[in-house]
Amino acid sequence: METTINQSITTEKDFSSSSKLLLAIPLYVYVSVIASMCVILGILWDIAWHMSIGRDGLFSAPHVVTYIGAAAAGIFSGYQVLKTSFWGNQLEKGKMVKFWGVFYSSLGGLFCIWGGIASLTSAPFDDWWHNTYGLDVQILSPPHTVLLLGLMSVQMGAMIAVLAFLNRSEKISSLSAEENTKRTNRLQWMFIFTAAFLITSIFTFLSESLGRWAMHSPSFYQVASAAFPIFLLATGRASGKKWGTTYICFIFLFFHWVVNAVLRLLPVEPLLGPIHNQITTYQTLGFPLLLFIPAFAIDWLRDKLSAKNDWTMALMLGVIYTVVLLVSHYPFGTFLHESPLARNWFFGSNSWSFQNDADWEYRFKFGPWNDKPLSAWLTGILLAVVYSIISSRIGLAWGNWMKQVQR
Structure with a gap:
């Protein structure tokens, strides 16, 4: 009987604590x-x-x-x-x-x-x-x-x-x-x-420019280098956690994947012609970017460079972001777009709109427009690095502003 009373008191205390925490926000x-x-x-x-x-x-x-x-x-x-x-x-x-x-x-x-x-x-x-x-x-x-x-x-x-x-x-x-x-x-x-x-x-x-079919093109890395560092560095710095950027990117990956993976299980049929691809379940956007990989590098380097000024940090973070993005996503693009192992419910690379030709020859392989000469790649990645440095510097400044917001 005494044990039951003690457990009840403990439960009431826990509930009271949770309620107070809720009411404090x-x-x-x-x-x-x-x-x-x-x-x-x-x-x-x-x-x-x-x-x-x-x-x-x-x-x-x-x-x-x-x-x-x-x-x-x-x-x-x-x-x-x-x-x-x-x-x-x-x-x-x-x-x-x-x-x-x-x-x-x-x-x-x-x-x-x-x-x-x-x-x-x-x-x-x-x-x-x-x-x-x-x-x-x-x-x-x-x-x-x-x-x-x-x-x-x-x-x-x-x-x-x-x-x-x-x-x-x-x-x-x-x-x-x-x-x-x-x-x-x-x-x-x-x-x-x-x-x-x-x-x-x-x-x-930006998914039309960041799909798996674009991962073998310099433009993919330019768009991703201009768009993401500004948000990743700003929010990571403002979060107050050492691995804040990595946590953010893991949640992005998990949330995006879960929503689309669940949708791919639900039955549906097209209601607007012409229908070029016979489907029976929802078709969705493909697998999300593995942003947690460059995010991990960013968090690690940001901690090591904490004593440096923001211009130095932006220079080094911008370079490392683009390099890690390229090294991780070029082979990942090969897997997602060309490997039969990616054409399943988990990775979703077989998702294809009912309006698209199911037998298009480049549905599961990169087209000849992806064959860029080395000079084009070098120029493209150099531009991506420049975009990343600029985006990183703005992100660090924005993160400083975010840390001052109190209203």
């Missing part, structure tokens, strides 16, 4: 993190829908998931603005950004509100576009571009909303020292997850 911050996940989940599902079914309606399932995420972020952030502006005390208002002379909001909340409005506004624009011009053949159509920018604003808002609390280094009086440490760790991981969701969006945004 505002609800709108949790909602923004979940919204960040929902919007990219909806985007990946929508792409698979276009590849597998064809025309979608304004309120198709993927669109609804995206709308819910964007709307939730905007509504909860908007409520927080009104609550702080009209019912908040001076201490609460002092932690916010004042705008229009009346309202008080966190910087992350402003991003979420704008992103939610832009995302929902793009929905009827996208529906009109389909009704006027038919099915999109590219990810970056005008309405999709507006949508993606709005959704990425929501994700940026989620990141900054978490950062504001993380950077204040507040000690909540109602929490013990151990609970305050757990709260800080929770905020760090919330930030890492939001950063991973943003990286997933960046990759999806």
Whole structure:
């Protein structure tokens, strides 16, 4: 009987501790993190829908998931603005950004509100576009571009909303020292997850240039070297964890793979002709990039160069990122695009839109346009290194700014 009572007391203490930790971080911050996940989940599902079914309606399932995420972020952030502006005390208002002379909001909340409005506004624009011009053949159509920018604003808002609390280094009086440490760790991981969701969006945004068929082309390394270091270094530095960039890239890899792997199990049939590839399950984007490999090199080198100035760090990090990316992804591209071992549910290299010719001769091999002379490769990789250095320097500066965000 005494053992049972002790166990009950322990359970109540654990529950009380968890509840206090939850209450120590505002609800709108949790909602923004979940919204960040929902919007990219909806985007990946929508792409698979276009590849597998064809025309979608304004309120198709993927669109609804995206709308819910964007709307939730905007509504909860908007409520927080009104609550702080009209019912908040001076201490609460002092932690916010004042705008229009009346309202008080966190910087992350402003991003979420704008992103939610832009995302929902793009929905009827996208529906009109389909009704006027038919099915999109590219990810970056005008309405999709507006949508993606709005959704990425929501994700940026989620990141900054978490950062504001993380950077204040507040000690909540109602929490013990151990609970305050757990709260800080929770905020760090919330930030890492939001950063991973943003990286997933960046990759999806650029997937037409970063597919497996492009991994034997210098342009792949130029795009990847310009696009990713800025985000990886900024978020890795702001995370406050030694291996922050690596954690972010592992979560990106796992999340992107899980969403598409689950979709590839679901039955579906095309509803728009002509059908050149008979399919019975969802077709999706291919296997994600192995960004955790250059990310590991970045984190290791960033720690070793911590005493150096940012210009020196950017130079060395930019070079190592591109070199590791090339060494890891050129052979990985060979495997994904040409090996029969990659044509399965796990790697998804056999995913092919119903609109594409199933018997295209270059479906599973690189085309002659990938045969570049050595001089073209040297020039292309040199440009990629330059892009990477510039991107790394901006990323380090952005990371410094992120570490100062407290509103």
